[in-house]
Amino acid sequence: MKTVEKIEKEKITELKFSKKEVLENEVEKKRRNFELMRAQALGNLLKNKVNITFETADEKIYQVSTTVWAVGAEYVSLKQNLFIPVNAILEVD
Template identity: 35%
Template sequence: MNPTVILAKEVVNPYMFAQHDVLQDSRLRADRKSQIQKATALGNIYQHKVKIICQMADGQVGQLLTTIWQSDDNHVSLKGGRTIPVNAILRIEY
């Protein structure tokens, strides 16, 4: 397995990430949605950072330590207007 790439939130752009949904199982997708909602609440209430584990466009796994400020069904928004597509997120660690 390839090592995880550490990403700086300042260089994140949506084109860096996988365009397909990286989770095939509907239960895993539901868990991801719940994780994103919890991380968004933690970011807005406590400014708590989380680790986002995601798949990059080249197939590598990346991780990013950041605060999620806003989320919808398609994207999570980070400080500075940066976004990550939800379908590229493997999981979120608190």
Template identity: 40%
Template sequence: MNPIVQLKKEDIASIRFSHTDVLANPVSVLLREKDMERALILGNLEHTKVRITFMDLYQSTYEVETTVWAITEESICLKGHLYLPKKAVLSLC
């Protein structure tokens, strides 16, 4: 397993992402959706940051601590108008 690289949220714009989901289990995908909703509430009501772990196109693992501002059908909108594809997200805490 590759080490997790700590990343500044601004660096997300330079990362290439896969079009396939990093989670294969449908239950894990549903749990990720619930975690995204929780992160959205924390970001909008309490301005609390969450730690997001995700993978790029080459299956390198990254982690970023940021505020979730919105969720679209395909992406998470982070503070600073940065977008992270939902399919790339391994976990949020």
């Protein structure tokens, strides 16, 4: 497994993302969507943070601790007008 590097959410704008889907099967994708919706509810109702692990275009793995404000079909919206493509997210916890 690749090393996971912790990153501050403000640094996300410096990263490049690929259009490639990082998860291989439908069960993993459904679980990711469920966890993103859960994270959105936690963020909006309780202001709780979650850890989002994601992959960039250069195939590096990062993890950010943040509040999820909104989940769309293609992007997850974080505080300070920051976005992570859904297809780049490996895990939410």
